[in-house]
Amino acid sequence: MDYERQPYRRCGRSGLLLPAVSLGLWHNFGAGKPLDGQRAILHKAFDLGITHFDIADRYGPPIGAAESAFGQLLPRSLRDEVVVTTKGSNPMWDGPYGKGNSRKHLLATLDRSLARLGLDHVDVFYLHRDDDATPLEEQVSTLDHIVRTGKALYAGVSNFSPERTAEAARLLRDLGTPLLVHQPSYSLLNRGIEASLLGVLEQEGIGCVVYSPLAQGLLTDRYLAGIPADSRAAEGRFLTADRVTPEVLAFVRSLAELAESRGQSVAQLALAWALRDPRITSVLVGASSPEQLEANVAAVDRLDFTDDELSAIDRAAKEAGVAV
Template sequence: MTYSASANRYDTMAYRRSGQSGLKLPAISLGLWHNFGGIDTFERGREMIRRAFDLGITHFDLANNYGPPAGSAETTFGGILKADFLPYRDEMIISTKAGYYMWPGPYGEWGSKKSLVSSLDQSLKRMGLDYVDIYYHHRPDPNTPLEETMAALDLIVRQGKALYVGLSNYSPEQTREASRILKRLGTPCLIHQPQYSMLARGPEAGLLDVLDEEGIGSIVFSPLAKGILTDRYLNGIAPDSRAAGPSAFLNPDELTEETLDKVRALNAMAGERGQKLSQMALAWVLRGGRVTSALIGASRVSQIDDAVEALRGLEFTSEELARIEAILA
């Protein structure tokens, strides 16, 4: 069946400017880390991307090694683009990354110019694209000068293979230095992608301050702590969940009884707010506007619906925030 996007797709989604750039991102973005690989069902992935776009989610986040197998998420996404989204390409923000292991030998990972340029060329072929909107260095490289890695990102923009560049998993100090190099080169850093959730608070230890100071946006991955901050695991790991699947997603050791006690208390609080736990967790990372976008994963359409519905309840009272801190303490 030919896809035609919803005429109402921009009516309810909130869009936030990324740092000091002119680019706005949807408050909820869809990541293809899992459930879009070669081991997954193409039509299910297609259904989820269609639904996301119909709800105003314009940003789709990939990396060279997403799958499994590595690379297959980009191949799947390229097939969905060709089948459904070529008329809508200019309404979409498509990102990919390089830095983790992708192919054997000295050029298949980390942050050399050779590695980053080669990886993006491969990604563009898999997706059938001339350019991506955002290209990230996926992790800092301890053995390549930061100047070389940033120069590679600048080169890629000048070649027209990416419109913007970003960083992921960089420390506050690394982010500040990388940002200053990129500004000198004339290609400012658009965005940083850290892990952030109620259970992973690392960005609060300086990174969010650096992003504010440098005028960089943020898109946080695992805002639901790989599904722990949902009602999915309140009673253990279900056999049909991602944690039980072949793509090792969640280590069962993360589901300690202490963590589950906290999650159950948060779940009760979310119910009092008229939200699901997942919705409250997304609202929490988006509160106050410091985070540009929350990057969700999904294994079914209903999870995308739930995530977008969370935008109706982003406000917290000071008492609610204090109660969350007490639960997590």
């Protein structure tokens, strides 16, 4: 484990440090991928100072497979050196108790996650999304119970609105279990959290670990000439072709020019840009190969931006009709 390869950032007002770039297992861990390839990515992550691994009960395919693969591949000698996070809320089995944020479902799905991971606890357990059908008091009291019983060390939420995040933080604080972290989507093509959520997180002392900082691969060099035949957009897998508009492509090409002047790829620039805000604790990246992961982590070698560079990015976004 190379702890010098990248900076570590404090997660909110807690004692927990996370690497600036963390590994998400959304797309590239599961039964459909060669186990040796997944092992190589995991070992490269250790070499790059990645100590934080983000999963969810539904990640695969099939559902649960990412947790099973990670549980099989994680060396138990490194358990105390890594932060393992997972999430509940997702549809996992048929029937009224197989989804949502009821106490019944959350406790059952976490037990199944721990069995797949081969662990007695995770470091963070997230509510993957809010559940309007379940009172927020029940949702957060279940998080409190999970932490108090030692099945997770910290509590987190993902995809919650700013208002519901603030209320969840208040309720948890009253119970004596701080809300450690929020996991929202954030990228140069999706800046919505800047308007309110980041302010709430800063005020409440909650960390922010963002997913999709590369907009499902759109903020990379892959789309500079259009939609590749083997891309997610071509397959309609998490990124649909209708999102790859001429205006968006023009914006990505303008980013490529700026990235080249900085000695970076488009992906490295996009990750560095997300990390420019000190309220962002870590960015989650996926990786289909050790080489791709290494290239993404290299974003930390140039995290500074001049005012002119930031202005150029905002100007290009506005010209392309991308929200700023």
